Amino acid sequence: MTAPVKFKNPPVVEVVCGVLFITPIPLKTAQVGLFWQAVRDTFPRLEEAPPISPIIETFQAEPIQEFQFGQLPPLRRTWLLSADGRNLIQIQEDRFLFNWKRAANDDEYPSYERVIEKFDQYLAEFVKFLVAEGVGQPIYRQFELTYVNLIGSSNEFAKVGEGGVLVDHIRDVSRSRFLPEPEGFNWTTAYSLPDNNGRLRLLAQTALRKPGGERIVRLDLTARGIPADPSETGRRPWFDMAHDWITFGFADATSPILHPVWRRIS
Numbered sequence: 001m002t003a004p005v006k007f008k009n010p011p012v013v014e015v016v017c018g019v020l021f022i023t024p025i026p027l028k029t030a031q032v033g034l035f036w037q038a039v040r041d042t043f044p045r046l047e048e049a050p051p052i053s054p055i056i057e058t059f060q061a062e063p064i065q066e067f068q069f070g071q072l073p074p075l076r077r078t079w080l081l082s083a084d085g086r087n088l089i090q091i092q093e094d095r096f097l098f099n100w101k102r103a104a105n106d107d108e109y110p111s112y113e114r115v116i117e118k119f120d121q122y123l124a125e126f127v128k129f130l131v132a133e134g135v136g137q138p139i140y141r142q143f144e145l146t147y148v149n150l151i152g153s154s155n156e157f158a159k160v161g162e163g164g165v166l167v168d169h170i171r172d173v174s175r176s177r178f179l180p181e182p183e184g185f186n187w188t189t190a191y192s193l194p195d196n197n198g199r200l201r202l203l204a205q206t207a208l209r210k211p212g213g214e215r216i217v218r219l220d221l222t223a224r225g226i227p228a229d230p231s232e233t234g235r236r237p238w239f240d241m242a243h244d245w246i247t248f249g250f251a252d253a254t255s256p257i258l259h260p261v262w263r264r265i266s
Contacts, residue, residue: 031135
């Protein structure tokens, strides 16, 4: 890799930084509420959602999806949202996530550096809270970085067609075809990260944007894994590497005809 890949107007609408962990003592619902009180000035809104099942990347054919069984139901996933909806902390018994989300069409992506800085800040506050509460120092099992992109029909499709967004998935029109143009697609590809540090997965699928029902291609790039050093010291280098793979991977997988639309600057 050489110079970083940068777009002035990328189609990214969400970035998620997260850790999967275990603690010596299980986290309780009331303790999540106490943590909310500590950050409530910044995240005044609270919502709840079903928990996310752990997905562990291994170097087998498919990642392992774990299911937990116990006497108590799993802790619900708590959402702590900023007043404008652009920042979100998600907490469940074994997971801490920080999201940046585009809340308006004219929102600018704030850059990876600003998103990861906030993730580091709030994760450090959460870890400090866990130790102070007697839950214990978390042991990281996996790191995760996801970029969600929405590629719309307003200008992007006009240049390449819906099926031409991804250079590795272009319909063969060099011969007569029995099948008509597809109504939609759902593709997943996986790539190994260096030194067995995990995998980068690309998920591309057609969808309808709400409101209005505009047809779009949603492209998710997710890096999951764990480095040889899963400590606080080893965490940031892994995320920096994952970010490089996501940005270079995005540029490599999408049609270069679209890059000027997103105003590629490096």
